[in-house]
Amino acid sequence: MAEEKTPNSRPIIDVRGVWKRFGSAEVLKGIDLQIKKSEVTCIIGPSGSGKSTLLRCIAFLEEYSEGEIYIEGELLGFSLENGGRRRVSDAEVDRVRRNVGFVFQQFNLWPHMSALENVAMPLKLSRGMPREEAARRARAMLEKVGLGHRTQAYPSQLSGGQQQRVGIARALAMEPHIMLFDEPTSALDPELVGEVLQVMRDLASEGMTMAVVTHEMGFAAQVADTVMFIDHGIIAASGSPNEVFRENQNSRLRQFLQNYFERNVFWQGSEGAAAP
Template sequence: MRIVKRAEEMMATARPVVKLENAYKAFGGTPVLQGISIEVCPGEVVAIIGPSGGGKSTLLRCMTLLETLDQGSLTYGDIDVVIPGADGSAVYGTSDTLALARQRFGLVFQQFNLFPHMTVMRNIIDAPLVVQGRDRAEVERQARALIQDMGLEGCEEKVPYQLSGGQRQRASIARALCMNPQVLFFDEPTSALDPELTGEVLKVLRQLAAEDITMIVVTHEMSFAREVADRVVFIDEGCVVEEGSAEQVIGNPSEERTREFLLRSLT
């Protein structure tokens, strides 16, 4: 694939791309995240697994600023997005700080979230032009390369309803990549797809991993997590139950709760 990595990622410095510490979040008094900490370094692929309702999607929504933390800290490289206040509550940065942080990451949703009235090309180039203010010719060149990389040639002028689910998800990935993010988040990227289309999207994720694209993937695809992830984090009831290499967590888990979950997931 012709995805050009940023120079700072190629240097693989010690600073994490994203770091979340001691994160707490509750809805209506019900705790959803209970002291979760996670950090991801340049080029890492981290798979987040766990049962439905365990806090995986809320974790991603907090890390991508779609939900606010109650407590904890969040940094994107040298950007302090959230810091602990004097009373322990989460204190968010200014609107300018949040805007800078949002340019550090891309998010691919379960349900694609493409603009239904825009063509594939417009979906991909809109944010780089409007949000980043980049040169149109340069953005369109990158978009055409991404369209080819995603196997979407001939779909440039189609709108989302004219695409298959797999094509829509690949267009969503191209849209995220065109922003040149330092890390990509995926929230169950294959959950809305049938097995054949799931294979199409997983192939793209494997290609991204081979290019050392930094990714955090919430997934129920255990075979993908075991094959591609550098690290697996098992979350249940808002806590990190077990974390380690894919081979360790999926192949030889140390926690009984992890073993129970995998037994149900792999049968």
């Protein structure tokens, strides 16, 4: 057990042969991946490829149909007994994924609470933190994402970018070991994308372990340690940004990237097309 001696090499997330079916539709068809501490993994792929489903399975927001997902060495959602598997209790699911933070495409803030309450309430309810301490931590987290001046605002009074930053602060307040981002900028107006990506860049540079489902190829190229291209429920390509964006010749990947570049060209000058 060489792995046991060097705990840092043990992956935070270990996905082994995971399948996900919705009725007869097979969305994930045997996914294997590992995410190590302080790594940033970006998951790209066409819509409907299963990339969001994969992230939701890792958070156990969806029950995976087959395979195993380990979070810091513990099996998520099921217990294995004499050849079969059994769904464990909600409390046990909570325990295993207590160090997993999740950021949603649609923010999913609670609209009847201020930004501060959105961040502080989970600390009080699930960590039993006293009110004062929870408020102090919440304020610090909102300052970290650049919203120290908007703590009393309600979600409806905030821009999309601000709402998403509250969503990130809310997840960070729980001191997660890994942050999962499910298309965090896809619901935002283009001019608000940058502020959210900047917060995520800062997090990555602080050493946060992150898995990001995204359409922001620029972010993936600059920040990711590993880029995974998912297509039709399998990981069709995986490697460093350079390997995936430039070297890998998988035809589906090349087609996907070609479509992306064409969509983002906005000026045809005399020197030819300008890539982003």
